Amino acid sequence: MDLGIAGRKAIVCASSRGLGKACARALAEAGCDVVVNGRDSARLDATAQEIAKATGVKVTAVAADLSTPEGQAKLLAACPDPDILVNNNGGPPLRDFRELTRQQMLDGVIANMVVGIELIQKTIGSMTERRFGRIVNITSGSVKMPLAGLDLSSGARAGLTAFLAGVARTVADKNVTINHILPGAFDTDRLQGTLKKAADAKGVTIEEAAKQRAAGIPARRFGQPEEFGAACAFLCSAHAGYITGQNLLIDGGTFNGAF
Ligand SMILES: NC(=O)c1ccc[n+]([C@@H]2O[C@H](COP(=O)([O-])OP(=O)(O)OC[C@H]3O[C@@H](n4cnc5c(N)ncnc54)[C@H](OP(=O)(O)O)[C@@H]3O)[C@@H](O)[C@H]2O)c1
Secondary structure (H helix, E strand, C coil): CCCCCCCCEEEECCCCCHHHHHHHHHHHHCCCEEEEEECCHHHHHHHHHHHHHHHCCCEEEEECCCCCHHHHHHHHHHCCCCCEEEECCCCCCCCCHHHCCHHHHHHHHHHHHHHHHHHHHHHHHHHHHHCCEEEEEECCHHHCCCCCCCHHHHHHHHHHHHHHHHHHHHHHHHCEEEEEEEECCECCHHHHHHHHHHHHHHCCCHHHHHHHHHHCCCCCCCECHHHHHHHHHHHCCHHHCCCCCCEEEECCCCCCCCC
């Protein structure tokens, strides 16, 4: 399918690896010029080169910490008027909620709620003026289904979702959409990190921990980042203008509910 977005400008936050990278790659394959981002500039540059070589589009690498105003300014200076914004950021580490300090809670809310809203504040005006905008927020399946130790992540992302539910309805008539994709277990570095922790806690190998985790997923496997990127690119496509304010759960059937 031609997604109808060739030549569009996309910012994909936190995209030097994992789900963000897969979204940047899928948008580049659809012909968008993309801005990729991460804090580690060596890894980011390698990703930018890889995507540019594979797709032939313009790929701009912006090494910056999104959680800071300076980092956001640097990102937006590279692409002040994006047509497409994919909000993503690192997630907080697994932690018992009793151990969270006030500052850690505030940092978590900033990273997984406030940053996304700030970037939307700064880009949505030009999207509505141009009568085209696609905003996708990478949140988590934990917004719908709690995960022990990820309470801060779940709460901050649910806050983002609720905040933007109203905003989405105010820009729908300008062909600007705001949607969320909720990943279940996807095979990225972050998942490998949580599998290592689980393996250490249970005294088993990482392979065994992975087998046990996958056994609890109806699809009996982890998601591949490319599958995630393809869904994101569709939500950013010209064809998805009537889809807004939605939460797309991609979890191999893990959330056990009819709706
Ligand atoms: N994978 C899963 O199964 C899964 C499930 C549910 C939710 N999620 C959530 O989905 C998001 C992406 O997950 P992932 O698995 O792709 O993670 P990942 O493999 O750890 O990749 C995270 C990306 O974010 C960048 N990043 C982190 N903090 C940043 C910051 N402050 N500023 C700019 N870039 C930053 C990282 O680059 P640098 O480290 O170089 O900055 C990297 O490119 C996370 O919020 C995660 O919690 C993932």
